Amino acid sequence: MKSHIASLVSQALEQLVADQVIAADALQAPVIERARDASHGDFATNAAMLNSKAAKMRPRDLAEKLVAALPASDMIVGVEIAGPGFINFRVADSGYRSLLPEILHQGHSFGRSTLGAGRRVQVEFVSANPTGPLHVGHGRGAAYGAVVADLLDAVGYEVHREYYVNDAGRQMDILATSVWLRYLELCGEALVFPSNGYKGDYVWDIAATLHREHADAYRHMADEVFDGVPIDEPAGGDKEAHIDALIERAKKLLGDNRYRFVFETGLNVILDDIRDDLGLFGVFYQAWYSERSLVESGAVNRAIDRLRDAGHLYEKDGAWWFRSTDFGDEKDRVVIRDNGQSTYFASDIAYHMDKLDRGFDRVIDIWGADHHGYVPRVKAALQAMGEDAARLDVLLVQFAVLYRGGEKVQMSTRSGEFVTLRELRKEVGSDAARFFYVMRKCEQHMDFDLDLAKSQSSDNPVYYVQYAHARIHAVLRQAAEKLIDVSPSDGEGNLDRLVERHEIDLMKTLSRYPEVIETAACNEEPHQLTHYLRELANDFHTYYNAHQFLVDDAALRDARIKLILATREVLRNGLNLLGVSAPEQM
């Protein structure tokens, strides 16, 4: 509908260019938008205001010429010039009615488009370190990333969802060592657990499994383990030096194979948990990409060599640095530490190179906002390698703060006291969590009201939208009980019976759905969809309250059934995109 009007306007503009009213090279593409106020009609364009300079005439005068040049259309019943030079269009009711058979015919595919057809996009999201269960911060990234991916899919992109598994590096060594130390405690060794180790209960669980299945096979005397290790912070020492020494001791005492076994036991248990958790949250991936595989395949070294060959690396203080300041970064960054180990950043360079090498037209990274300082260096690395950094978009998701009973829920990773995604799902349910997480745009700090998410009332937007869907099914069930046939007639039959204000309003809202999907997808803004669904549900509830659907007049009943079936379709499609269920009964 919008595109129809856009084409009418551009035809008129071309006509004026042909008539030499407007200089062709100065022509500006107009914006067609939904009129905010019903008194302005349905659509408006600023074409005349934008091009008044190019035409060297006043906006309203140009508007008159434009209107005169507009091709005729059945869909349009009124065109007027208003305000400073807007051209307003009024769409015929018949134009809206003709949409209903289209919706019913297209079903699940209504609202989908081919904007991104033939283009491949990769969306990487969550990618939390597998050092513990996902918490509620990851939940927001998961919900947001999943919906962005589905929206891009809906507008025709070929979407590849990926989770980058940070299974290499020091944090994983700390996890493996934490598991081993807990295991030693279970074996009966007395020791003081390092202050910088992972203290969550899940570490005990993994250790217990190890102990149950392998008894004392990995046991070493505590005295032997801690012998010569620098003291921990609470004892007046350095916690980093303490844990690093313990890692070295674990590797030495266990040997490569046994250390690796403990390491992988921890990794696998946690990764399985994360995968399971996300699956129950309705979040799925095409690939889980291992950082370790990048290291082991030599991809990291190749990326470093490539930077070195291009002259972007230098050696200082025993480490190798990438001169990222040449590409706008604040300071240069280390890629190989003085101990010879490559940094996480080096892996990330290799990973992003690999993404681009895989031929994606677009690469989208969804990160926590605390990583924002990391963006310039990744882009710098891509530029340094002669790649187009614009192919990479990094979307930063702000934190979510939970509220219960009006009070902020305190969380602290340090003490191991944090709310996990699993706990959140259990408390408010997957539907509410998914919906709430994407109600706000990603750069907005979010207050997540647990009580509201749980409440079964119209205050809760999730229930409100789902209830509209369930209500339509209730009507259909009611019809079945009364033995009324509700299978709709063909095409536009009887639709001219839809004349009530509520009916026209509902149809207008339905007609917006494809536009909402398009803008939500193009701007990576799922909240556009949640807001829209609330409006649609509101229009439906209002209609429901004002009119009976299962009326005796068969033709009118048929028309109304078509309208509510179309509404059901759009509600269901929208909820599906959000990963929220569309219940038939509540």
Place this chain on the structure above:
RNA sequence: GCCCCCGUAGCUCAGUCGGAUAGAGCAACCGCCUCCUAAGCGGUAGGUCGGACGUUCGAAUCGUCUCGGGGGCACCA
């Protein structure tokens, strides 16, 4: 100190590639079930868009400064 995000109704937020009287939900107040689920609907009230200056025919929207909140500034990941 430098960098990023945010500041709109009592609360939570839309609106921000400049456009026509600034919107919604909640909370408050007033109404609506002999009728397909009242998990619903309608109405009233509520605002110097943090502040100042600037750009423009036109600024919540763009620029500079400023105040307030959050986050980031590792040879951690």
